[in-house]
Amino acid sequence: DAKTTQPPSMDCAEGRAANLPCNHSTISGNEYVYWYRQIHSQGPQYIIHGLKNNETNEMASLIITEDRKSSTLILPHATLRDTAVYYCIVSDPLYNTNAGKSTFGDGTTLTVKP
Amino acid sequence: DVKVTQSSRYLVKRTGEKVFLECVQDMDHENMFWYRQDPGLGLRLIYFSYDVKMKEKGDIPEGYSVSREKKERFSLILESASTNQTSMYLCASSLPGPGLAPENEQYFGPGTRLTVT
Numbered sequence: 001d002a003k004t005t006q007p008p009s010m011d012c013a014e015g016r017a018a019n020l021p022c023n024h025s026t027i028s029g030n031e032y033v034y035w036y037r038q039i040h041s042q043g044p045q046y047i048i049h050g051l052k053n054n055e056t057n058e059m060a061s062l063i064i065t066e067d068r069k070s071s072t073l074i075l076p077h078a079t080l081r082d083t084a085v086y087y088c089i090v091s092d093p094l095y096n097t098n099a100g101k102s103t104f105g106d107g108t109t110l111t112v113k114p
Numbered sequence: 115d116v117k118v119t120q121s122s123r124y125l126v127k128r129t130g131e132k133v134f135l136e137c138v139q140d141m142d143h144e145n146m147f148w149y150r151q152d153p154g155l156g157l158r159l160i161y162f163s164y165d166v167k168m169k170e171k172g173d174i175p176e177g178y179s180v181s182r183e184k185k186e187r188f189s190l191i192l193e194s195a196s197t198n199q200t201s202m203y204l205c206a207s208s209l210p211g212p213g214l215a216p217e218n219e220q221y222f223g224p225g226t227r228l229t230v231t
Contacts, residue, residue, distance in 0.1 A: 107156055
């Protein structure tokens, strides 16, 4: 399995961009990078995913380095409601089954401060 | 919207009891997952199922079993609960296909906080 490494915590000022890094140096060619977040007392919520191109949706942007060994999730204008644990996950296709087994790391606790 | 529900938000059981945690999804997803979440350890995969009656071990299957008799329901069973199984348990579901499929994002339930005394 490709594992991910994230900083345990980060702070961000409200209204500023939050940039959350993730290292996945052992990622293989067909594996996607997914980002989820978990707000306190709720289940994780999907944010965005990418393979090798940068991606943007209504929630965030995902920047993947050319060698695919790291990525950055960008929340362009962080709000207090973005305070959560953010998980970077590399999907792991199982050769003999249909299931995608993903490995969740420890995540980054992002605290957005007023 | 996809909805994943779990039978209880909070559960307290005694050591040695048999515990059933139920998960139901309403989007006809083939894949279902059980995780546990502990402080400092993140989410860890216990078991997953990619079809009815099919199951695969995750990273920490010891002390657990699962049952998938119907497509929409995935049960986690603690045959004899122990205090080290006190944790938050999260169920998830997703569409079929290997992990490289972009449609394969997982939808999570609200979690069951289990306390074993």
